[in-house]
Amino acid sequence: MKIEEKISQTVAGALKELYNLEASDQMIQLQNTRKDFSGDITLVVFPFTRFSKKSPEITATELGEFLKNEVEEVEDFNVVKGFLNLEINSRYWIRNLQEAWSEELFGVTIPDENAELIMVEYSSPNTNKPLHLGHIRNNLLGYSIAEILKANGYQVVKTNIVNDRGIHICKSMLAWQKWAKGETPESAGKKGDHFVGELYVEFNNHYKEEINELMAKGLSRKEAEEQAPSIREARDLLLKWENGDEEVVKLWQTMNNWVYEGFDSTYKKMGVDFDKIYYESETYLTGKEEVIRGIKEGIFEQRNDGSVWVDLTADGLDNKLLLRSDGTSVYITQDIGTAKMRFKDYEIDKMIYVVGNEQNYHFQVLSVILDKLGYNWGKGLYHFSYGMVELPGGKMKSREGTVVDADDLIAEMIQVARNMAQELGKLDALSSEEAERTYEMIALGALKYFILKVDPKKNMLFNPLESIDFNGNTGPFIQYTHARIQSVLRKAAEKSLSLKATLPKFPAQISVKEKELLKRVAQFPEVVKEAGVNYSPAVIANYCYELGKEYNQFYHDHPILAENDDPTRDLRLLLSATVGKVIKTGMKLLGIDVPERM
RNA sequence: GCCCCGAUAGCUCAGCUGGAUAGAGCAACUGCCUUCUAAGCAGUAGGUCAUGGGUUCGAAUCCCGUUCGGGGUACCA
Secondary structure: OOHHHHHHHHHHHHHHHHHOOOOOOOOOEEEEOOOOOOOOEEEEOHHHHHHHOOOHHHHHHHHHHHHHHHOOOEEEEEEEOOEEEEEEOHHHHHHHHHHHHHOOOOOOEOOOOOOOEEEEEOOOOEOOOOOEHHHHHHHHHHHHHHHHHHHEOOEEEEEEEEEOOOHHHHHHHHHHHHHOOOOOHHHHOOOHHHHHHHHHHHHHHHHHHHHHHHHHOOOOHHHHHHHOHHHHHHHHHHHHHHOOOHHHHHHHHHHHHHHHHHHHHHHHHHOOOOOEEEEHHHHHHHHHHHHHHHHHOOOOEEOOOOOEEEEOHHHOOOEEEEEOOOOOEOHHHHHHHHHHHHHHHOOOOEEEEEEEHHHHHHHHHHHHHHHHOOOOOOOOOEEEEEOOEEEOOEEOOOOOOOOOEHHHHHHHHHHHHHHHHHHHOOOOOOOHHHHHHHHHHHHHHHHHHHHHOOOOOOOEEOOOOOOOOOOOOOHHHHHHHHHHHHHHHHHHHHOOOOHHHHOOOOOOOOOHHHHHHHHHHHOHHHHHHHHHHHOOHHHHHHHHHHHHHHHHHHHOOOOOOOOOOHHHHHHHHHHHHHHHHHHHHHHHHOOOOOOOOO
């Protein structure tokens, strides 16, 4: 049994015996003792003073005496105001450490076949432009949360819905037809997604000019946007696509494939992957069918102009368009179809959508609509709503060219990591491939940690002028700590200090600082659980930093491999190895690799 | 207009379901590479937790008002 539980139960017994109080779990508040006070676990006694009818100090002392007698691990206690600080004996913490080390997957629960199946949708790109920093946040969060859920014992299917259909890709197609002169990514020497993205920008530039010209002729902006030749031609393409025009469909396939090649390389670089990919072109018809079924069943309403609507005012929402008057589908139509297909393909217990908070309303609507269509899982869908990445000037806008391109950013970070490592002469001993691999690990570690350490729900700021740090509270700091630990373990092995052999010999007392570290390590399983419950990689990121920092602070000037110092040295060695293991596990849940040396 | 979210050090962020003196990193300044990796360690300085009320033994945390910022809001995705 965990010590907290044991204390909690004993306190409940004490309250009954001493003050005749049936205390609820809520009343018994245990917390880690603050660093500035001595003790390990603190009980807050204020809530009991009403019943003890004694001062907080006396109440705390009485409870302290009781615990000291009843719980063998409680060695001593002290009282500060209404806080009862309990000191837990070293043996308990050392036993904890030994367990942590001997458990193959400390803190991680492996899902069995009966575990709940959760589908996590993330990434979900449009195929008309390359990925930018906003997508990076999405991808990293999606991947990490999937890993965290797995570590909490769920089966997880990672999925991606590619928005490969619609007016946006037609715009790029039109630009290619008109201005590309038969160029391909290969002939242009460009990554496929960037190639297509540039065509999209080119379309928009022409489109903008046309709008200005028409407005100069006296049309309103809305009329001009509607009547510009470019947009008409793009719509025409969309119509041809929907009618299966052979040439158009072929071009569509070709251009999408260019983009996919580009995306794949970016995904690979980021280290994210998917178990199942859906394409909007394959799901939107299902969505339409569902909407039509909804009309027949009287859930939705078709207006005179042919558009289809759903009235959600009874659910506190508005009226929502489901099909345009020309019969084409909108965003939510596709989500309905995709949801249906997914639940047909997998026995999903829970569906999680990793999508930005600008779509909070959309997912409220989707949830209600799916419920109305008779899917009992509609109500239970979870929108993992994350904040936007902002630039100092405000939101990233592709139209204004203020996006931070994913590939550029990653390449730049690798370059910085390389320069820095070479300057420090860090990896001179490694082969150039190994060194290159390590630079990437460090660069990606910095980027991923930078993104994942902040609360997913909140907007975050990225300043392109101040490149992402490699010092301080960063991924590389944690990687560095891990690398140092590995170095210590290598040196220990050279001295034939085997970890297993040292297990039984431990000192009776350990230093306060080391106990802090032991306690921190023991906390790891709870941290993983908390991250799972709150869908927050940030919880793990911040934990890894705290752990690494405490380790560095203590062992920076306390030798681990001191001679003639057996029991203490063995403990330090075991503690180091365990900290290394926990860091590696934690970072893996963030999708961050840790190098053996750096 | 209506709905949702946010505001903590110069900057970027932590602060768990209310608990002890508000926590890191960056930037600035001071020390430390004959000691297991200096991507590090030790230290100095920096705060009216936007603001005004309320709840309570106790509020950065919960409730209400105000200001500022962000997002959404019926044929974009």
